[in-house]
Amino acid sequence: MKKNKHYSTLRLILGDQLNARHSWFSKQDDECVYVIAELLQETGYVKHHVQKICGFFLAMEQFAMALQKAGHQVLHLTLDETRDFKDLPSLITHLCQQYSIICFEYQRPDEYRLLEQLRDFEVDKSFKKTISKKEWDTEHFLVPFDELAKRFKPGKPGRMETFYRKMRQQHNVLMCDDQPEGGQWNYDAENRAKLKAADLEKIPEPLVFASSTSSVLERLKRHNVQSFGEIGTHLLWPITRQQSLKLLNYFCTHCLPRFGQFQDAMTANSDHQWSLYHSRISFALNTKMLHPKQVIDKAIKAWQENPDAISLAQIEGFVRQILGWREYIRGVYWSNMPDYESLNFLKAEKDLPEWFWTGQTQMSCMHHAITQSLQYAYAHHIQRLMITGNFCLLAGIDPDQVDQWYLGIYIDAIQWVELPNTRGMSQYADGGMVASKPYAGSGNYVHKMSDYCGGCVYNVKEKEGESACPLNSLYWHFMEKHRELLHKNPRTALVYKGWDKKMLADRNAILKRAKWCVNNLNSL
Numbered sequence: 001m002k003k004n005k006h007y008s009t010l011r012l013i014l015g016d017q018l019n020a021r022h023s024w025f026s027k028q029d030d031e032c033v034y035v036i037a038e039l040l041q042e043t044g045y046v047k048h049h050v051q052k053i054c055g056f057f058l059a060m061e062q063f064a065m066a067l068q069k070a071g072h073q074v075l076h077l078t079l080d081e082t083r084d085f086k087d088l089p090s091l092i093t094h095l096c097q098q099y100s101i102i103c104f105e106y107q108r109p110d111e112y113r114l115l116e117q118l119r120d121f122e123v124d125k126s127f128k129k130t131i132s133k134k135e136w137d138t139e140h141f142l143v144p145f146d147e148l149a150k151r152f153k154p155g156k157p158g159r160m161e162t163f164y165r166k167m168r169q170q171h172n173v174l175m176c177d178d179q180p181e182g183g184q185w186n187y188d189a190e191n192r193a194k195l196k197a198a199d200l201e202k203i204p205e206p207l208v209f210a211s212s213t214s215s216v217l218e219r220l221k222r223h224n225v226q227s228f229g230e231i232g233t234h235l236l237w238p239i240t241r242q243q244s245l246k247l248l249n250y251f252c253t254h255c256l257p258r259f260g261q262f263q264d265a266m267t268a269n270s271d272h273q274w275s276l277y278h279s280r281i282s283f284a285l286n287t288k289m290l291h292p293k294q295v296i297d298k299a300i301k302a303w304q305e306n307p308d309a310i311s312l313a314q315i316e317g318f319v320r321q322i323l324g325w326r327e328y329i330r331g332v333y334w335s336n337m338p339d340y341e342s343l344n345f346l347k348a349e350k351d352l353p354e355w356f357w358t359g360q361t362q363m364s365c366m367h368h369a370i371t372q373s374l375q376y377a378y379a380h381h382i383q384r385l386m387i388t389g390n391f392c393l394l395a396g397i398d399p400d401q402v403d404q405w406y407l408g409i410y411i412d413a414i415q416w417v418e419l420p421n422t423r424g425m426s427q428y429a430d431g432g433m434v435a436s437k438p439y440a441g442s443g444n445y446v447h448k449m450s451d452y453c454g455g456c457v458y459n460v461k462e463k464e465g466e467s468a469c470p471l472n473s474l475y476w477h478f479m480e481k482h483r484e485l486l487h488k489n490p491r492t493a494l495v496y497k498g499w500d501k502k503m504l505a506d507r508n509a510i511l512k513r514a515k516w517c518v519n520n521l522n523s524l
Contacts, residue, residue, distance in 0.1 A: 007033040007073065007099045012092065012106040014114065015042065015056040016414055018063040019288040020241055022107070022139050028071045035095060036064045037077040040223065041087045045113070046408040049229035051237065051377035054216045055411050059239040059287055066240070079223045088114075089121040096123050096131055105134045108145060110330075111415045112337040140288050142171065143327050145334070152335035157433055161186065163331070164324030173296060173323055174316060186320065187313035191260040194449055195267045195276075202258075206275035207250040208236035209243050228357060229374045229409065236376070237283055237411055244284035248295060251279040252302035257309045260317030264382045266450035268364070274372045278380045279318070282412035285326075292322050321381075332420040332434055341403070341419055345431035346438075346482060348396040353521040356388075356405055363470060363524055364456035365446045366391060377411040382449065384410075389426030390441050394474035395521055396481075399429040437491040440478055443469035464509040470517045470524050476507075477514030 009032040011024060024034075038057055057078075064076035075095070085091040096104060104123060109115045123131040137145060152158070165185055168174060174181040195203075213235050220227065238244040251259075255277040267273050284290045296319055303315040333340065355361040359371035369387040373379045379388070384406070392402045399422070406422045407413045424434030443460040447453045453460040453469075462468035463476070479486065479495055486492045499507070517524060 005099055007031055007101060009033070009103045009105060010035060010092070010095055010099065010101045012104070012118075013060075013063070014107070014109060015060050016110060016287045017107050017138055018059055018241075019138065019140055019291070020063070020066065021291065024107075024136070025067065025070065025072065030073060033073045033075055033099060034064075034067055035075045035077065035092075036060050037075075037082050037088075037091060038079045038219075039082055039085070039088060039091070040079065040225070043079075043220075043225045043227075046404045048227055048408045049374075049377040049411065050217075050220070050227040050231045051229060051235060052408070052411045052413070053220060053225065053227055054213045054231060054235050055237045055239065055283060055377075056287070057216045057219075058211055058213070058235060059289065062240045079219045079225070083223055088117060092121065093124045101131060102129060103132045103134065105136060107136045107138045110138070112333075112341075113415070116338075138288065140291060141327060141330060142167065142292055142323065143331065148331050148334050152331040154335050155433065157328075157332045157335060159436070160324055160328045160434075163328045164320060167323050167327060171293070171323065174300065174312075174319060181316075182312045187260065187316045188320075190313040191317045192264050192449070193261045195262060195265045195270075195451070197269075199262070200267060200270045203270050203272045203276055204254040206272055206280070207247055209238055210234040210236070211239050229377055238281075238289070241289045244281065244289040247284065248279070248281055248290060248298055251281065252299055255279065256299060256302055256314055256318065257306075258314065260311070260314035263317055263380075264449055266365075266368075266380075266383060266387070266446075266452060268368050268450070268452055268455065273368075274376050274378065276380065280378065285322075286412050286414050286417060292326065296322055326417070329420045329434075330416055332424065333416045336430075336433065340423065340430065341415075343423060343429045343431070344399055345429050346396070346427075346485070348393075348427070348429070349398050350396045350518070350521065352392070352397050352401040352405060353395075353524070355522065355524075361524055362457045363391075364454075364458075365450065365452040365471075366524075368452055373409050377409065379410070384421070385426050385439055386441055386445060386449070389422070390439065390445075391471070391474075393427050393438060393440055394471065394478045395518060396478075397427075399423050399427045402427055437489055438478075438482075438486065440475055441471070442475040443471040446471065464506075464513045468513055470513075473510045473514035474517055476510050477518065480511065 011032060011034050013034055013036045043053055061076060064074045068074045082091055092104060106118055109118060143151065168180065211234060213231060213233060238247050259277045262277050281290060281295065285292065299315060299318055303310040356370060359367050359374055361367050365387050369379055369383045403419060403422050407415060407418045420434055424430040426439065428435060428438040447460045458469040459467050460469045463472040476499060479499065483496065487496050
């Protein structure tokens, strides 16, 4: 930092803008100061997992140190320095006055609330000089922000598969001339294998890190920041670009060969049940320590160099998540905000069960998914969609409460990616913008894709009675409750034909069990 503490330009870097390759940093400018600040407003808009807060704060600190080492002027402010500022605008106003700033610049936030806050912000007019304001792109996503409105129409974003194929063609990813590599666009049908006993011993040990959490935890305690979840003295998640690259390399070497095959699988019978073959780079991606094209290129190179170990189905399944789903979800978010965050198509209004915060439920699948989430601030996409998400959908949980839980508990959860995945894909609260049908499943799905049911007090084969798996009756209760909305959907029409063929007494018994479950969610 300059001793005279006077600069011409102040550039704000948010906690999810840790992109070392941004054009901002292409040259040094002693008249420009970069501000990276911990803020109480960011710890309290929802209640966060303690690992999430530590992960962001530690990554911000490391990024500030890296910029300083590269010769940039950096102001890294902890909660100790920002505690007296009610929000981000008040902090910026103070800093502009303190350092005689004439130009305030920021990268466009990826959350609507922050973009609105910064665009509405005007530096205190009591200043004797005019301070200009400039917005920059984050230079991270593969679809430029200004193109989103052309590709995604409000209320009608189109289907992900169509978007994905266009992205493959545009970026020449897994293409052979103008045709998909191998002659097939999507290998999802080959990516639904269940882990068998013999497979469990082959699951690779996850690569984890060990960054000290003591300084951040002390600050959180000092400023009475409320959080939940488990944490130790060290954080296992990557907090630097170098660590993120190590995790990516580890995935490509040890996990990618079987990623696609088991990307939907779940198990309770492995020491590595929480990680399996997943990359776990979503936090590094969403904080922009890694670039999506960099991730895709690295994975494809690993496949090209070792095609005998990594099949096309494995690499395509991974590329689809990054090039397709991640970019698609962002388009849905920005084309439908701010109305999207209040959608409740199914009019769900039940309260989230108390055991979502403890994992203390007799339902084995829910216990494992939630306990894992509390322990690691992480669960893979099927655990989120078809275990916790499926339960909330079937039970009719208020999507506002579901959103708050998902946004708070997962280390990679930033609203642009969390909201369409939860409210749209998981809860069908958007009426089908993202998903062509509600992703509702009975206990049979859990039994098919996991070994969770083996240790459960409930019987996955039963649909009625006290010992019956709650998911079975809740599934039929959900389908019956929303018959008028769903019976014309071609993807759910056959379900009703099967239901209607059951004896009336059987249907009534199943619905009776479901009614008890709905009225006693905290007792399940």
